[in-house]
Amino acid sequence: MIVLSLYLVGALAALVAFVLNNNFKMGIVVGSALPSLIFALIILPFETYLPALFFTESPVIFYGAAFIGMASNKVLSSYFLIGIAGLLFTFIYLFTSPFFDGFGGALGTTAALCFLPVWAISLLRKK
Template identity: 40%
Template sequence: MEFLVLVITALAGALGTYYCCNRFAWSPVRSSATLSMIVALFFKIFPDVLSQSLAETIPVVFIGATFVGMVSGRQTTSYFGISLAAVIYGIILLNMSDYFHGYGGALGTTACVALLVVLSSRYLKSDKKAYVGTRKVWKQVKKPIRKG
């Protein structure tokens, strides 16, 4: 039950941040900080609303999920992609958070991994997947070298 609550928290954090960035034209930092502050203050003022472990874990999961929602609208424009990244973030964070200890922050690293999984998935269905990221280099290599 707690796992489901934390995954829903991750969804709310990512989608809320993405929505505020695109709907209200807030900067990603402003939307992440505002929403995180609201959630953290709520559980600071009302710590007995849920169990103690959930009241301590929900703000942490929410803050990390806002990192997922800070992705640019140019990179992904679908709420489905953000939702999928948030679910992946929640699963990775809850199952492997001890593994990321010492990598500069488990929340940011986990959010980055979740977004990379979702953003790179579009290249898996592309017929040109072998050339992604190498087209410019290959064109430069093919150019004749001018002497003189």
């Protein structure tokens, strides 16, 4: 159940950042950083009530998946595919994060690697 909620966090983060960036014209930095900050501040007081795995991993997943939301709707306009990229980010993060320990830029790189196949799917669907 906890892992499922982490996947939900990843999909939601990508979608929220995408909507703030494209629909509300907040820009890529504010559109991804602001909801990440708000999410972290919301769960902070609930540390004793939330499972340890969710409390430690969900802010990182939210922040990393929000990088996917930095995409322009001119490149990819499907909310569904943005959500799928957020799910893919969560999957890759949960299974590979120990290998990237100590490397800078791992979240952004993972987000880019999760966006690319989803973007390729959208290009193939157009043709």
